[in-house]
Amino acid sequence: MSEPLLSADAWTDRLFSDGWVKPSGGVIAVQEPATETVLTQVGRADRSDVARAAASAKAAQPAWAALTADARQAILLRAADLLVEHAPDLAPWIMRESGSVAAKAAVELEHAAGFVRQAGAMATEAAGLVLPSSPGKTSIARRVPLGVVAVISPFNFPLVLSIRAVAPALATGNAVVLKPDPRTPISGGFLIARVFEAAGLPAGLLHVLPGDAEAGDALCRDPNIAMVAFTGSTGAGRKVGEVAGAHLKKVALELGGKNPLIILDDADPDVAASNAAWGAWLHQGQVCMTAGRLLVQRGIHDAVVERLAAKAGHLPVGDPMRGDVALGPLISRGQLDRVHAIVSDTVADGARLVAGGTHKGLCYAPTVLTGVAPGMRAFEEEIFGPIAAVTVFDDLDEAARLANDGPYGLSAGIISGSVGRAMTLGAKLEVGHLHINDQTVDAGPHSPFGGMKASGNGTRISGPANLDEFTTWRWETVKAAATAYPF
Incomplete structure (x- = not known):
């Protein structure tokens, strides 16, 4: 195994946004729940940090979308391999930040690698349809990236519930701004940043901004962000849906359950x-x-x-x-x-x-x-x-x-x-x-995940749902030559 991916020297008092940078919003002291002592300290993103990251992601995204699907796939598959390779170093961070037992941390890493591999596979799937048309005209419905996707993730399964959105968003040609829960910024954010950085993801395509409600609100309002994918409580999800919807963004809400x-x-x-x-x-x-x-x-x-x-x-x-x-x-x-x-x-x-x-x-x-x-x-x-x-x-x-x-x-x-x-x-x-004949806790990279009623807004994530979630349809027609109209 190569050198450890995670080092507190990289992230102490910092954000990941075109490299490891000082924040405008101050710092967050991350507590280890088992001991109730400070585990580490990271940067806190404010509105100006969000604005800079979103603008950078918007600028970087077109070149990424223009890459061949094979090139995007290779980076994703390398990231999945790194998750497996470095699992012994990564698991303790999941355990210490989120209070996970060792077996849960191991399963979370295994599933995370699976989500990234699934995303890598979908990068080369067919992404369009040939539609009926008149003679001499070709009509195509093509799936195209949204642009910049904001991901807001919770503390409980911090790695999986971040990467299951980050990976397919990247695979389909989007850039991503990720706001992990401020209680789990390493396992829910910086771990992902380091894995993709080491896998060769070009700069500007993934930003990790730990922060509180101010940063989340800024993501929902920023004009450079096209979609917000939120996982968390129903109460918080209603606020995300209200603000992002008012700014005409696509919103995916995966919320609570009883x-x-x-x-x-x-x-x-x-x-x-x-x-x-x-x-x-x-x-x-x-x-x-x-x-x-x-x-x-x-x-x-x-x-x-x-x-x-x-x-x-x-x-x-x-x-x-x-x-x-x-x-x-x-x-x-x-x-x-x-x-x-x-x-x-x-x-x-x-x-x-x-x-x-x-x-x-x-x-x-x-x-x-x-x-x-x-x-x-x-x-x-x-x-x-x-x-x-x-x-x-x-x-x-x-x-x-x-x-x-x-x-x-x-x-x-x-x-x-x-x-x-x-x-x-x-x-x-x-x-x-x-x-x-099974209990209620079940999820995986190949299964569309989401709820009804107040458990979500009807969207689904993972497996066959990812192409629907992280792309949009564009209709294209082609004629061999332009023809005159009656006017």
Whole structure:
């Protein structure tokens, strides 16, 4: 393996924008959640930094789009190889910044390389159609780049949720301005900058600007930016959509979820509890696809809850850098306080705390609540914490009503001994992803990802959706020679 890609000397107090530069907006102290100490310090982008980056990207983009698809593909595939080659050096940054356990960081790097390879492959796909036309005239619908794409990404899967938009945007001939979450600027941004820099991406095509709401607002308003791809909370997504839409930009919003995992009474309780635990507690529940509602049919309810509680009592929780743990810390003190308040309020409203409900530092114990009903916070709100909120139901119609209750529509899973029974129920669910005999957390480079209702604005990302997302149609006609018209 070659020299490490990441060095704090490169990014300390800096942004990546035509090289490593000093910001106008000051600096950000990045906290390590497990220790609540400062991990590193990076530049903070303000409006002037965004304006300079967007102008530079706009200037660099035409030459990039004019390159052959093979040339763009070669850079992307080299970047994917570098992600694999340097994974042992990159994984600790994901772990320390986002509180990821080692296995999650490894999977995130593996998936990130897959997203880049998928983007590299699409660079050489057919990008147009020959349309019907009159004799002597050729009519073509061609897919062309948008220009400059802004990517605003969250903290929870910082590498994947950034690179899954950055890579296909570049592959289709766009330039990119990336604003990673200021809590994860290395694994969500500078890591990507270094990988593409080392892979030979020409200067000016990728800018990484950690920043707060000011930088995000500037991206949504800047006249040099044609599209904003946002992943994050529904509340923040509404603001992005409002501002970017007012400036007539294309907007892709991948937002929150309150995802039902429905367990029917013909399921194996051990397998069902395993799926429920994974879906509810993976990465401390800080996943948009987390199983936020465990809907369990009455005949199997007690058996599943008993097994869930046993798992909660045995899963180790702690600093991922100091031991082999199943759950790491929540991202911040504010998030921990919110999670604990939701648990406390839900219990006060009549739910029963079966396991967990405690924390040490920012590490919250895997928690099981039963008797959770509509109107309670644990039923209604996206928690982003390791909370298994169990609601009992009696028949499939009730399960569908409970699953569809609320604004979200991202993912759903159904566990059943009968695939036909599960599919009958699944047809009634208002979600963008449906997983029969699986839990709710699933995504990959080849699958179009996005939700319904308040989980998104109808756009999709990844796999066959990427060409739709990051290009636009241009109609072209060609005649062998110009002909006169009646005027």
